[in-house]
Amino acid sequence: xxxxxxxxxxxxxxxxxxxxxxxxxxxxxxxxxxxxxxxxxxxxxxxxxxxxxxxxxxxxxxxxxxxxxxxxxxxxxxxxxxxxxxxxxxxxxxxxxxxxxxxxxxxxxxxxxxxxxxxxxxxxxxxxxxxxxxxxxxxxxxxxxxxxxxxxxxxxxxxxxxxxxxxxxxxxxxxxxxxxxxxxxxxxxxxxxxxxxxxxxxxxxxxxxxxxxxxxxxxxxxxxxxxxxxxxxxxxxxxxxxxxxxxxxxxxxxxxxxxxxxxxxxxxxxxxxxxxxxxxxxxxxxxxxxxxxxxxxxxxxxxxxxxxxxxxxxxxxxxxxxxxxxxxxxxxxxxxxxxxxxxxxxxxxxxxxxxxxxxxxxxxxxxxxxxxxxxxxxxxxxxxxxxxxxxxxxxxxxxxxxxxxxxxxxxxxxxxxxxxxxxxxxxxxxxxxxxxxxxxxxxxxxxxxxxxxxxxxxxxxxxxxx
Numbered sequence: 001x002x003x004x005x006x007x008x009x010x011x012x013x014x015x016x017x018x019x020x021x022x023x024x025x026x027x028x029x030x031x032x033x034x035x036x037x038x039x040x041x042x043x044x045x046x047x048x049x050x051x052x053x054x055x056x057x058x059x060x061x062x063x064x065x066x067x068x069x070x071x072x073x074x075x076x077x078x079x080x081x082x083x084x085x086x087x088x089x090x091x092x093x094x095x096x097x098x099x100x101x102x103x104x105x106x107x108x109x110x111x112x113x114x115x116x117x118x119x120x121x122x123x124x125x126x127x128x129x130x131x132x133x134x135x136x137x138x139x140x141x142x143x144x145x146x147x148x149x150x151x152x153x154x155x156x157x158x159x160x161x162x163x164x165x166x167x168x169x170x171x172x173x174x175x176x177x178x179x180x181x182x183x184x185x186x187x188x189x190x191x192x193x194x195x196x197x198x199x200x201x202x203x204x205x206x207x208x209x210x211x212x213x214x215x216x217x218x219x220x221x222x223x224x225x226x227x228x229x230x231x232x233x234x235x236x237x238x239x240x241x242x243x244x245x246x247x248x249x250x251x252x253x254x255x256x257x258x259x260x261x262x263x264x265x266x267x268x269x270x271x272x273x274x275x276x277x278x279x280x281x282x283x284x285x286x287x288x289x290x291x292x293x294x295x296x297x298x299x300x301x302x303x304x305x306x307x308x309x310x311x312x313x314x315x316x317x318x319x320x321x322x323x324x325x326x327x328x329x330x331x332x333x334x335x336x337x338x339x340x341x342x343x344x345x346x347x348x349x350x351x352x353x354x355x356x357x358x359x360x361x362x363x364x365x366x367x368x369x370x371x372x373x374x375x376x377x378x379x380x381x382x383x384x385x386x387x388x389x390x391x392x393x394x395x396x397x398x399x400x401x402x403x404x405x406x407x408x409x410x411x412x413x414x415x416x417x418x419x420x421x422x423x424x425x426x427x428x429x430x431x432x433x434x435x436x437x438x439x440x441x442x443x444x445x446x447x448x449x450x451x452x453x454x455x456x457x458x459x460x461x462x463x464x465x466x
Contacts, residue, residue: 001028002117005248007037007051007063016153017050020106021279032060038066045071048116051344053080054090061090074117079104118154118183119147139175140320140356143313145443149176149305156303157183162255164300165278167307170355175280176307177236190233194226197239197449205247208261215264225262229252231271240282240300242451246291253297255299310352310359317359322358322436325375328367336367338373346377428456 004026006017006035014030020442029046031037033055042048053060060255064076078091080231085087091099100109155162157180165173174193181191199207206215210225226235237243243251254260255275259268277300286292312315321339327334329395350359366380404419427446435441445452 001025001027002047003029004033004113005029005037005040005046007031007034007049007055008061009033009052009055013052020110024110026113034060034063034066039072039076041067041071042054043072047075047120048113049074049076050113051076051078053078064091064094064096065287073120077112077116080380086431093296115151115154116252119150130306135185138323139172140323141178141313141316141343142319145308145313146316149307151204152305153183154178156180158185158381160185160274161223161303162275162277162300164302164304165276166283166304167278167280169280170357171307171309173280173307174238175274175298176305178280181234184234184274186232186234186274190230191236192226192230192233193236193238195238197242197451201244201454202449204244206289206326208247209250209260209262210265211263212265215262215449216346219264222262227260227271227273228269230273232273234274237275237277239281240277240281241279241283242449245291245293248296252293252296252299255296283453284434310419311350314348318344320356320359321347321363321375329362332367334367334370335373336370336375337373340377341449343375343377389460428453434459 004017004021004427006014006021006028008017009029011032014032018028018030029040030229031040035057035177037051041070051060051063055063058066060078060080064078067074067076072095075097076095077098077099077100078096079102090444097119100112139146140209141149151174156310161179163177165176167173167423177193178191181187185359187263194208196204197260205225206219206225208226210223210228211219211365213219216265250260254271254273258273260271261268278401283297283301287294287297310320321344325338327336327338347359354361361374366375369381370376370379372379428442432439435445439450439453439457441448448456
């Protein structure tokens with residue numbers, strides 16, 4: 001049961017809140033001034049505080065500061081009869097969750113409390129693995145962008161609407177998908193992640209929809225596909241931008257009416273699956289290039305959640321680092337309390353092309369090497385040997401400068417397309433040779449999907465033979 005602390009110098013207000021919120025199942029405690037509020041919180045930290053600004057002895061803004069310094073994660077909703085811009089800004093600056101102006105109706109207050117508690121549940125430790133381990137990963141973030149994501153998760157989780165997650169690799173799209181699932185009505189049903197880029201194109205249709213015996217060479221038995229396995233549950237389809245156009249039509253039908261046929265079969269099968277899809281690709285560009293169906297795009301792009309890259313939310317770096325330090329201190333049985341200010345400064349200046357996943361990897365490596373009670377640049381081998389994305393771009397530009405000058409001297413109507421095409425072919429060719437024609441390793445090395453690599457390999461000029 002969530003405990004709510006109501007702080008107001010008017011006893012009648014406290015009594016009304018206790019009556020209204022008590023009927024909804026909340027455990028309500030009250031205080032008539034800031035000093036009492038701090039004492040009450042010290043006895044038993046509440047889930048949420050609703051507090052007036054104007055109070056004797058210690059006003060609400062001062063109490064807010066004190067409470068947030070003692071309990072940084074405490075959710076506080078401020079209320080006042082005298083609405084001013086300065087007070088609202090000050091309250092939010094001091095860490096208030098939101099700000100209500102009296103008089104307000106009960107429905108408005110209850111709705112805000114429910115959303116605030118939902119946000120808190122989403123951002124607290126939640127186990128997403130199948131082992132039930134309470135030390136599982138969690139969504140970390142206090143930046144405005146992440147708080148908006150928490151709110152949006154709360155708004156869409158309980159419905160069965162299809163959700164599209166967009167963002168760069170390593171931003172935590174699967175973690176967001178699992179949070180939506182965890183707070184949905186299907187939480188006790190299966191959650192099945194499928195990476196469309198990791199499954200070869202000739203096997204993807206069979207994996208998703210299943211196949212009948214004899215459907216193709218090697219199909220010795222009937223196979224139940226993912227959509228059938230996951231019926232009544234939630235499927236997370238990652239890297240949908242890499243899904244072949246031939247399969248997209250069949251997937252669209254599942255989204256529209258929940259029907260499909262196994263590969264080689266004639267029977268129409270019904271399934272009830274909630275879809276959460278994700279991509280790091282620009283679907284608009286893929287649609288314009290006829291590589292992603294227009295009707296599927298609009299079917300998916302109803303509820304879209306953009307997960308910003310780490311470089312766009314530097315305020316989250318500190319809390320992420322602290323979380324990973326605690327996590328790996330526990331895993332490696334070490335007593336590391338935090339990171340040095342020098343390391344945090346360097347972290348905040350870095351572009352993080354690998355986003356949160358890259359940060360986690362660097363902190364993990366640093367924790368293995370750390371022999372002190374704090375993490376330092378020396379432990380993390382910081383900065384990375386390859387430098388930032390900007391420095392890498394400058395290095396590549398320097399290497400190509402002479403070749404570009406020669407091409408410009410040559411000129412020609414199609415010089416741009418010819419140059420880009422030639423460079424791409426050479427890059428792919430040499431990368432394949434470097435990795436002994438292993439497509440999986442080459443795709444990872446180049447930072448592209450295996451399907452994209454195959455397209456580049458197949459996209460040979462007319463005069464190039466096999």
